[in-house]
Amino acid sequence: xxxxxxxxxxxxxxxxxxKLALGLAQTLDSPAFSASSQDLTVITNTADDxxxxxxxxxxxxxxxxxxxxxxxxxxxxxxxxxxxxxxxQSLTALGGExxxxxxxxxxxxxxxxKALLKTYSLTTVTQKLCEQLDIKxxxxxxxxxxxxxxxxxxxxxxxxxxGEELGFQQYFVQYQCRPxxxxxxxxxxxxxxxxxxxxxxxxxxxxxxxxxxxPFASIEPILSVVGMQQALENIACRVVVSPxxxxxxxxxxxAKMMQELGMPVTALAVAQLYKGFATHFVLDCQxxxxxxxxxxxxxxVLVRNTIMKTDADKKTxxxxxxxxxxxxxxx
Amino acid sequence: xxxxxxxxxxxxxxxxxxKLALGLAQTLDSPAFSASSQDLTVITNTADDxxxxxxxxxxxxxxxxxxxxxxxxxxxxxxxxxxxxxxxQSLTALGGExxxxxxxxxxxxxxxxKALLKTYSLTTVTQKLCEQLDIKxxxxxxxxxxxxxxxxxxxxxxxxxxGEELGFQQYFVQYQCRPxxxxxxxxxxxxxxxxxxxxxxxxxxxxxxxxxxxPFASIEPILSVVGMQQALENIACRVVVSPxxxxxxxxxxxAKMMQELGMPVTALAVAQLYKGFATHFVLDCQxxxxxxxxxxxxxxVLVRNTIMKTDADKKTxxxxxxxxxxxxxxx
Numbered sequence: 001x002x003x004x005x006x007x008x009x010x011x012x013x014x015x016x017x018x019k020l021a022l023g024l025a026q027t028l029d030s031p032a033f034s035a036s037s038q039d040l041t042v043i044t045n046t047a048d049d050x051x052x053x054x055x056x057x058x059x060x061x062x063x064x065x066x067x068x069x070x071x072x073x074x075x076x077x078x079x080x081x082x083x084x085x086x087x088x089q090s091l092t093a094l095g096g097e098x099x100x101x102x103x104x105x106x107x108x109x110x111x112x113x114k115a116l117l118k119t120y121s122l123t124t125v126t127q128k129l130c131e132q133l134d135i136k137x138x139x140x141x142x143x144x145x146x147x148x149x150x151x152x153x154x155x156x157x158x159x160x161x162x163g164e165e166l167g168f169q170q171y172f173v174q175y176q177c178r179p180x181x182x183x184x185x186x187x188x189x190x191x192x193x194x195x196x197x198x199x200x201x202x203x204x205x206x207x208x209x210x211x212x213x214x215p216f217a218s219i220e221p222i223l224s225v226v227g228m229q230q231a232l233e234n235i236a237c238r239v240v241v242s243p244x245x246x247x248x249x250x251x252x253x254x255a256k257m258m259q260e261l262g263m264p265v266t267a268l269a270v271a272q273l274y275k276g277f278a279t280h281f282v283l284d285c286q287x288x289x290x291x292x293x294x295x296x297x298x299x300x301v302l303v304r305n306t307i308m309k310t311d312a313d314k315k316t317x318x319x320x321x322x323x324x325x326x327x328x329x330x331x
Numbered sequence: 332x333x334x335x336x337x338x339x340x341x342x343x344x345x346x347x348x349x350k351l352a353l354g355l356a357q358t359l360d361s362p363a364f365s366a367s368s369q370d371l372t373v374i375t376n377t378a379d380d381x382x383x384x385x386x387x388x389x390x391x392x393x394x395x396x397x398x399x400x401x402x403x404x405x406x407x408x409x410x411x412x413x414x415x416x417x418x419x420q421s422l423t424a425l426g427g428e429x430x431x432x433x434x435x436x437x438x439x440x441x442x443x444x445k446a447l448l449k450t451y452s453l454t455t456v457t458q459k460l461c462e463q464l465d466i467k468x469x470x471x472x473x474x475x476x477x478x479x480x481x482x483x484x485x486x487x488x489x490x491x492x493x494g495e496e497l498g499f500q501q502y503f504v505q506y507q508c509r510p511x512x513x514x515x516x517x518x519x520x521x522x523x524x525x526x527x528x529x530x531x532x533x534x535x536x537x538x539x540x541x542x543x544x545x546p547f548a549s550i551e552p553i554l555s556v557v558g559m560q561q562a563l564e565n566i567a568c569r570v571v572v573s574p575x576x577x578x579x580x581x582x583x584x585x586a587k588m589m590q591e592l593g594m595p596v597t598a599l600a601v602a603q604l605y606k607g608f609a610t611h612f613v614l615d616c617q618x619x620x621x622x623x624x625x626x627x628x629x630x631x632v633l634v635r636n637t638i639m640k641t642d643a644d645k646k647t648x649x650x651x652x653x654x655x656x657x658x659x660x661x662x
Contacts, residue, residue, distance in 0.1 A: 053442050054385065084417050090439030094463045096446065104435040108421030111384050115427065132425045 006035045007205040008322075009235065010042045013218025014060045015077060015251050016243055017044075017211030018067035023314030024209065025068055025137045027322060030315075040137040041201040042068070045213070046122070047142075047149040047186050047221035048168045052100050055110040056117060059169065060218065061126055061141055062109055069133040077251070080105045099174040123197050138201065142222040143192040149217055154182035154260065168217060177253040181260045184216060192225045199231060207325045208235045212243040212306060214254040215273050216261070229277065237325050239280040240299075241306060241317075242267040246286040250307060268293050282306060282321060300324075337366045338536040339653075340566065344376045344549025345391045346408060346582050347574055348542035349398035351652075354645030355540065356399055356468045358653060371468040372532035373399070376544070377453070378473075378480040378517050378552035379499045383431050386441040387448060390500065391549065392457055392472055393440055400464040408582070411436045430505045454528050469532065473553040474523040480548055485513030485591060499548060508584040512591045515547060523556045530562060538656045539566045543574040543637060545585040546604050547592070560608070568656050570611040571630075572637060572648075573598040577617040581638060599624050613637060613652060631655075
């Protein structure tokens, strides 16, 4: 154990979380901080993971890895830069299942993950892939056990009836979030445990940052890993960055899910979800009217532009969050 | 059962066999014959099949399929036309096992085969792939059970000692046929049986053509399927096309294997291997000195140019073989 705790833990889903994780990594590597991106641990949601064409797909882990390696596709917003689609075209010609896009380059990640999983845990596999991709930050799956988010339909959709369950990727990708959701659950969550690698990171953590990811589909599974929330509560400073800005989700179905689950689609409602857990809350300037109400939930509030369009936006937000933390803790 | 038998069965390994199979398919489709390529059944070696990166690879089936679909890569001599290698580059960057080249398009075949194998036999999977590729000829694996050719080393090679076994693809691709072979065997062969699809083809066959494929690594496994040789012997006309021309194999390790197994590397030695089985033998013009000796083995002999460089060569040889057969049988 180092003399002084200096690990920053980020919890992340896919695209939105990965943006802030990249900002944090780049900011920590700047001379203004005594820490570096090696002190950043990104605990990533794996409840979206699924097997497709016999390959183990980890959408959020891949997004975080590709983003931190600087090889993500910024035009598409997902996948790899310079991706090609020869495989998909051939698979389609052979009559294969083609609702989930697998790029030629991306396939290598899934096939190599599968090969390594014969010998190693998902945590170790992820570390090995990150090493090959020259990623300095520590990317960890939330756990090594398989968990799958299932959404339960509130209404009939296509060939599915109300009350039936749907895997998250099918809901998200195949049905493009169109079905109305009544509830959701994390199959396998009771069999999970905090991995020794996650525990080690938590033991040396000075702050926790919940990235602007879907509270239900990305962050809740991480916090639901058996023992995870308790372990994270040992970190004194716990910051949540709102994924809802001006009543909208920047990306993904967070806003739609809030609505269907009967919540107001506001940053305040997000803060209420994290009441008792978050000590700090980062609110977008467009939502400053909620500042006082969120303070009353027992959180310190930072009001900033949280929409990250450029790399500069990511670094600015990361820097501001790190300074916000530094007011109460020493990095 | 049709009134009149008209199926032509070809036995094939990879590249050399596929060339003649293509010639036969194109020739049968020409107006000169009352049959068509739908009457051609290519029973293909699957003893080179292996699992690589958890994918079921069937090198000979793929070569025959790609060749008959007209999508084979004629420049490389293997794989698909217009192939790209983004997957392999990314896999290499991730530290993956890269001794076996998997093109981006080719990957679709293996991944779709794996998906279909969850439900169907290899025979049915092959038929489904052929249908998607619009192949009229009937391509059948030699059997549905897994068989693997193992070569036994006569001398130490790399980290392997004399007496150790090596899977055929490792010998052929990874070690480029450099190890000296003492013997070989077909693991799993005793558990095989003639599939109902192969039996049906044999029942309606008017002639059998053993394509110019490796007698040990490609044809012997097919003939070693339990009950196969006996079943094929019910076809009165059984033609073998020599894979050895002027003491050389056109492609692959046939000549090297003959030498290491203590045989003269000649078309005559090939004919001797098929003594008692072949009724007809096709000899290259360069080897006409063996004509009389081969006749004395009890075979009718056709002397022709058997080297197929162009599509015209393939059709010419196929036409000549079909006429050769027609002298004794009616097509």
